[in-house]
Amino acid sequence: MMLLQILPDNFEQILPALRPWVDTIGSSAVSEALGSVFAEIEVFHLLGLFMLAGSMILVCLRLIGVGLVEESASSIWRNTRVFLHIGVAMVLITGLMIGTSNADKLYTSVAFLVKMISLVAAIIFTYLVTAPVAKADGAAGGQAKIAMIFALLIWAFSLVLFISKVGLNPGMFHILMAGALMVLATTLGKTRWTFAIGLALALLVWQVLTHTVLAETEAPESLDAYMLTNKVFMYLCGAWVLAFALLSILGKGGPRTSTAFMKTVGYASVLVWVTVAAAGRWIAFAS
Amino acid sequence: MLHDFIVWVESQWGVGQTIFQRSFSDALEQSWNFWSLVEGTHVLTLMLFFGTIMMVDLRLMGLTFRQTPVSVLSERLLKLTVVAFLILVATGVLLFFAKAEDYYHNFWFRIKMILLVAAMINIYVFHKVVQKNQAEWDTAPSPPMKAKVSGLLSLAAWCVIIAAGRFVPYPDYHCGTPQPEWVNAFANCAESSKGAARLDGSIIGAEGY
Numbered sequence: 001m002m003l004l005q006i007l008p009d010n011f012e013q014i015l016p017a018l019r020p021w022v023d024t025i026g027s028s029a030v031s032e033a034l035g036s037v038f039a040e041i042e043v044f045h046l047l048g049l050f051m052l053a054g055s056m057i058l059v060c061l062r063l064i065g066v067g068l069v070e071e072s073a074s075s076i077w078r079n080t081r082v083f084l085h086i087g088v089a090m091v092l093i094t095g096l097m098i099g100t101s102n103a104d105k106l107y108t109s110v111a112f113l114v115k116m117i118s119l120v121a122a123i124i125f126t127y128l129v130t131a132p133v134a135k136a137d138g139a140a141g142g143q144a145k146i147a148m149i150f151a152l153l154i155w156a157f158s159l160v161l162f163i164s165k166v167g168l169n170p171g172m173f174h175i176l177m178a179g180a181l182m183v184l185a186t187t188l189g190k191t192r193w194t195f196a197i198g199l200a201l202a203l204l205v206w207q208v209l210t211h212t213v214l215a216e217t218e219a220p221e222s223l224d225a226y227m228l229t230n231k232v233f234m235y236l237c238g239a240w241v242l243a244f245a246l247l248s249i250l251g252k253g254g255p256r257t258s259t260a261f262m263k264t265v266g267y268a269s270v271l272v273w274v275t276v277a278a279a280g281r282w283i284a285f286a287s
Numbered sequence: 288m289l290h291d292f293i294v295w296v297e298s299q300w301g302v303g304q305t306i307f308q309r310s311f312s313d314a315l316e317q318s319w320n321f322w323s324l325v326e327g328t329h330v331l332t333l334m335l336f337f338g339t340i341m342m343v344d345l346r347l348m349g350l351t352f353r354q355t356p357v358s359v360l361s362e363r364l365l366k367l368t369v370v371a372f373l374i375l376v377a378t379g380v381l382l383f384f385a386k387a388e389d390y391y392h393n394f395w396f397r398i399k400m401i402l403l404v405a406a407m408i409n410i411y412v413f414h415k416v417v418q419k420n421q422a423e424w425d426t427a428p429s430p431p432m433k434a435k436v437s438g439l440l441s442l443a444a445w446c447v448i449i450a451a452g453r454f455v456p457y458p459d460y461h462c463g464t465p466q467p468e469w470v471n472a473f474a475n476c477a478e479s480s481k482g483a484a485r486l487d488g489s490i491i492g493a494e495g496y
Contacts, residue, residue, distance in 0.1 A: 039453055039454055042453055043449065043453045046333070046449060047446060049334065050333050050334055050337035050338055050341070051337075051338070051341065053338040054334075054337065054338025054342050056338075058338075058339075058342060058364075067364075067367075068355075068359070068360065068363045069363075070359050071352075079351045079355075083341070083345075170323065170324060171323075171324075173324050173327075174324075174328065174331050177328065178331070185367070211321075226319075230320075273334075274331065274334070277330075277331050278327065278331060281327045281330055281331065282323075285323040285327070
């Protein structure tokens with residue numbers, strides 16, 4: 001609990017010296033001009049995200065041993081890398097524009113802080129881990145493994161922030177569901193059915209509890225029960241997804257053509273970008 | 288009649304059966320987290336949907352995976368696209384349900400729906416016409432013009448659908464705000480609770496309509 005209390009809430013807490021600069025940007029003509037086309041810029045921000053996601057999904061599924069198995073990972077990387085680069089460039093450039101038009105909101109947003117931390121992890125993963133591993137069809141040099149440890153640690157930190165911040169932590173549901181979809185795509189037969197049925201049951205019981213049983217009363221105590229139920233089920237579903245993802249990575253109930261390392265890279269590379277996207281979406285909801 | 292049904296769904300259906308006596312629609316719209324999670328799921332699922340369909344469309348246009356047969360790429364990726372599409376439809380229906388009248392009279396929402404139908408027609412035409420002789424060009428690095436056009440139309444349609452979806456919540460072209468007559472007519476604003484506001488300041492319809 002004390003550890004959670006020392007975690008930062010936003011960039012203003014970490015970099016308070018930037019406040020005058022943020023205020024200057026916020027009152028500038030450039031900020032006003034960009035604000036007038038905010039929606040249009042956002043469209044390109046999203047399209048860039050979806051474009052890079054397409055590349056990452058194809059490469060990562062192949063690293064895991066599913067998807068476009070007729071092609072090697074290096075072939076898929078060659079065919080999709082230009083769209084990855086364009087997508088990353090689009091999100092970064094439009095992101096700067098959005099930030100300029102919205103400086104104060106982002107400076108004080110915990111979701112934006114999580115997004116930026118996970119973005120660092122995502123860039124390291126994509127270019128220093130996934131790219132070299134895919135280009136080498138699964139072989140990994142020492143540099144890629146070291147980069148992966150750093151990226152995983154940074155990503156883990158962003159997830160700790162995500163889970164611990166009230167108002168933001170419901171957004172973890174998106175990462176959980178993305179993980180669930182990956183498990184469904186990468187497991188076979190009984191393993192897949194066991195996973196799917198277990199998750200479906202958990203989600204059903206969760207929704208019944210929070211929308212009927214616990215929704216029966218307007219008493220303040222019901223809010224505590226509601227929040228506790230959300231936490232319990234989020235952790236339960238998270239553990240379920242993680243357990244089956246590990247099973248899949250270790251080659252049980254899924255394809256055995258890839259190594260555990262390749263599968264870990266595949267899973268993490270997609271989910272770290274989902275973390276970036278989920279945190280980005282929750283900038284509006286968590287404020 | 289459709290408008291009346293939508294108003295009933297949004298304001299009446301479920302009243303008395305939910306906490307605070309709200310309708311089901313209002314309960315969803317005013318939920319603590321559920322609506323946000325549905326909306327977030329809708330947007331994030333586009334990573335899977337657009338990411339995969341983009342690759343298939345680019346292959347049809349001969350711009351990537353030129354050494355991979357179109358049938359192989361389609362067979363491997365379109366399963367994922369369909370799963371994503373089903374999630375998009377389910378979440379889309381819930382989102383519409385939460386603010387039915389607003390969306391029904393929303394300019395950009397109507398554009399989105401029209402283009403969605405156009406994209407479906409394009410898919411149908413592709414399967415019925417373009418794909419008929421696919422065996423002849425399946426492995427060609429550069430597919431024939433009809434396949435390229437189909438891929439281009441598909442990609443363009445989905446880009447505009449995404450753009451239109453992003454514009455929906457912004458106040459431009461909303462009923463009740465002064466705008467050109469053709470916008471009011473397209474969104475049928477005169478029938479809505481906010482009315483059709485003209486550029487000269489007059490309003491047709493609105494509450495008490």
